[in-house]
Amino acid sequence: MKEADAFAALISTGHALAGAGLSPGTTGNISTRVGDRILVSGTGARLGALSNDDIAILTLNGERIVGAAPTKEAMLHVRAYAVRPEVTAVVHLHSPAALAVSCLADLPEASPLPCYTPYYAMKAGRVALVDYFPPGDERLAEASGTALRAADSLLLRRHGLVTIGPELASAVAAAEELEANADIHLRLAGRAADPLSPDDVAALPHWRNR
Numbered sequence: 001m002k003e004a005d006a007f008a009a010l011i012s013t014g015h016a017l018a019g020a021g022l023s024p025g026t027t028g029n030i031s032t033r034v035g036d037r038i039l040v041s042g043t044g045a046r047l048g049a050l051s052n053d054d055i056a057i058l059t060l061n062g063e064r065i066v067g068a069a070p071t072k073e074a075m076l077h078v079r080a081y082a083v084r085p086e087v088t089a090v091v092h093l094h095s096p097a098a099l100a101v102s103c104l105a106d107l108p109e110a111s112p113l114p115c116y117t118p119y120y121a122m123k124a125g126r127v128a129l130v131d132y133f134p135p136g137d138e139r140l141a142e143a144s145g146t147a148l149r150a151a152d153s154l155l156l157r158r159h160g161l162v163t164i165g166p167e168l169a170s171a172v173a174a175a176e177e178l179e180a181n182a183d184i185h186l187r188l189a190g191r192a193a194d195p196l197s198p199d200d201v202a203a204l205p206h207w208r209n210r
Contacts, residue, residue: 001088006034011050013168014041017093018048022179027094028160029071032168033081034088036060040077042068072136079145080164087164089171094160097183102129102155112155114195116184121196121204123170123177124163125152132157152208153178170207 001009013030017023028047031040038058041047045054045068056070062078064070071077077090101113112129115121128151133140144162147154153174154162161178165171 001032001034003034003037003039006032006039007052007055009168010039010041010055011052013091013172014045014047014050017091017172017175018046020176022093022095022175023047024094024096029073029077029092030168030171031074031077031090032088033060037065038062038074038077038081040070040074043071045071073141075138075141076144076162079141080148080162083145083149084164086166087171089165089168091163091165091168091171091175092160093175093179095175095179095182097186098155098161098179099159101182101185102160103158107155113181113185114193115201116181116188116193116195117177118196118200118204120177120181121201122206123173124181125174125206125208127151127153127155127178130154130156130162132159135159152206155182166207 010030010032026044026046029041031038040056041050042054042056054068056067057065062075073092080090081087107129109129111127128147130143130147144154161175163171163174165174
């Protein structure tokens, strides 16, 4: 992808996520990798009003080359690309259902949510829970990077979700399905549910297995 196309893709993606109600206020940040550069939304940027002026260009080590001041979560994006070289997109959202679920007690670290639909498995892939650290804390970036060695999507304690993908579209689809699965979990609270079995999940395809 050319850098100009990457700018356009980030902007349209930010607008779509905000339009879907998944990025309230100035929360959330998105990025894409183009060769040896990372394009990431800037600090305080509203994804629903994202423009070229709101995007930073970083090296793969997280050093700012040009553009806006990067999001405080820039190193989370940098670590994701470092541990998953096949990935070219990262989405981090404070979407309502995922944020609510991330505040629930006693979530398992591996597979924190039951898999209620095949689309959750096919799009979000392997999901892991990451402990709470303050926004922008280097420990959050490191913990997320460590988790992404084995997982494809993250639920961050009291902080929302992170998804990755080989392109922006797949990272966004993963975020949408994680949010939808979290919403289902909240709606089913206190009721007997019948999620997919581990064997059902294992039989479903995911981009990781292409």
